[in-house]
Amino acid sequence: MAKPPLKPRTLAAQAMGAIDPETHAIVPPVHVASTFLRDPDNQYRTGYIYGRPDNATVRQAESVIAALEGAPEALLLGSGMAAATSVILALEAGAHILAPKVMYWALRHWMLNDAPRYGYTVDTVDMTDTAAIKAAIKPGKTKLIWIETPGNPLWTITDIAAVAKIAHDAGAKLAIDSTAATPLLTRPIEHGADIVMHSATKYLNGHSDIIAGALATARADDPLWQSIRNVRARHGAILGPFEAWLLLRGLRTLDVRVRAACETAADLAARFAKHPLIAEVLYPGLASHPDHAIAVKQMQGGFGGMLSVRVKAGEAAAIDAAARVEVWKRATSLGGVESLIEHRASIEGAGSPCPPDLLRLSAGLEDADDLFNDLDRALRGANA
Template sequence: MTDKTDAARPLAPATVAARATGRVDPATGAVVPPIHPATTYERAADLSYPRGRVYTRADNPNYDAPEAVLTELEGGAESLVFASGVAAAVTLFQALPQGARVVAPEIMYWGLRKWLIEVGRPAGLGVAFVDMTDQQALAAALDEGADLVWVESPANPLWGITDIAAAARLAHRAGAVLAVDSTAATPILTRPIEHGADIVMHSATKYLNGHSDVLAGTLTVAPGLAGDPLWARVRQLRSMSGNIPGPFEAWLLLRGMRTLALRVERASANALAIAQHFARDPRLDAVLYPGLPDFPGHEIAQRQMTGGFGGMLSIRVAGGRDRAIDVAARLRLFARATSLGGVESLVEHRASVEGKDSPVPDDLLRISVGIEAAADLIADLDQALGKAPAGDAQ
């Protein structure tokens, strides 16, 4: 646990992240933790492991701090780091009993949706996709039974908001576990466990690391599920499959987490400024951002997101697919690249990336807003959009 100056007053999330447990290396006094590249650990003469570590596939000292920080940030009982966000999510799916059924969002991270369809279903996993913003649709899907309800909020790349508390009530009534992909929100803006979630997942590659130089994922379990056989199975599978980051990657993850609050606050402020600036722009058919008052789910986002609405938004460019791709090509400050949550701003034509079965409109550009000056980002988007297509009102 992170040190506390006053036991009666929990530290703010920004302080928890910045201090990174506040531990000082006992051997040297260093305020930055060392990197432990060892893959194996010495046994005692009686063949026991008195220091508690056996092999780095199961555990490594460099996992301890990021797991501890994330556990405190999320208000969970325990966290585990994985080799990637998909590895974390897939490990949870694989930990479910044989023949289990998962209810997942229609709009979600496409890589995981693809895994559920092309790997999960052929392996015997039942999968139903529903509109998670529609509580009646979720309730109807749960009437057929479920072991796990998977929620993503805000949901990539349309940024729809799911009422986590309502989803938790429906899932628990059906005897299912509720897991939330909170990558876009981060624990700075949303703590799903406080709203009833059992497990929280992050693609730590994104905001937790924040510098586009680490591949990692995490799962955090709520206190009520920490002793459940499902969580024990998750731990076992991580160890047996080796779905872990390297020690240096875990060290870099922790380093990135120390500036998490600052980066999220700046990216959220920038995204809101961009969304507000272009909200009525005739060159766009829509600006998709939970912070806009007329965005579906805005009121729910206000309830469950604290301090901002995140650094992710999407725009639908008037004129269709070719026009959207042309706008992306004209951008100078936004790099045309996959991923999100870094300090640099990125743009991507999602339908092209996801392929012919993508549910994403082909006029949509997904924007990951970085920590640059908002005025510069707005000016870059403005010049890239140029004049409105012929026939559009000015």
């Protein structure tokens, strides 16, 4: 009788069962060599030539991410931004791109300000409105629709399958930033996505000690994927071997970390939704969230560890509350074992579409009561 396929939790925890062939160590070594010996006839039968396009430790981490995403291949790059921009730079010259109105601020800024310098045109649209997406398509010119779900920092949910159909009907590719969902909660390729991107700095690593980006593809023979491979190699954007080793270590605990963060975020969302000093909680797991039904349809096992709260007293009170916390840490990023808080509009600066009264929260692995009580005290102190 055939063995049933291993569950994602097992695949990640055992790093695909990787064992060092020489020592039988259950933790793989870090391969740091930059160059490799040729065979006497000048061939490279090991498959390794030079460290800029390829690395054995990187390959190991890529294989785990590909398995988790249900993808034939994955690539690791030096940051989430390197991963995202490589997708765009791999497009044909003059391509038109659709992106979300509200999304990760650094990529939004790059798309609107830097991508045009490379000959691309970018329009932003509400990715929860399929009619608006269809209306924004430029027939024959739109080559990529980029979505982010859950969308940072409002945690909107985009219907991946619906947007995939729009993209494919227009002859375009669908790429999705699935950082906040992780492959444990959503596998976008199963919903029709062509490319999945992660800031692996966040949940995939989960320990706030590396910068990394990941891409996974629905088809290894896709010309766009091959172009992305070339961009990574020619731009020298591959992840370093030690960072790949740390990422592999982080992936081993991905399942337990993400599920714990989801549980805490759901708890906090429900409690802050009743808080007298909070005007609104943005969390797709709440029935009151406008995209809750879509989240239920395409997220399994939880609704993520990210939420945002809007402070009733406004911007000044939100900033003051963030200044008063002790358990929460005032820091950029998300998805680590420690819980983080940010007044996001201040971070993004002028032109940010983020509401000024919003605090973005990344639930870590601390006790939910400690997190609630800490922010509750900070809110009450800011409103005293």
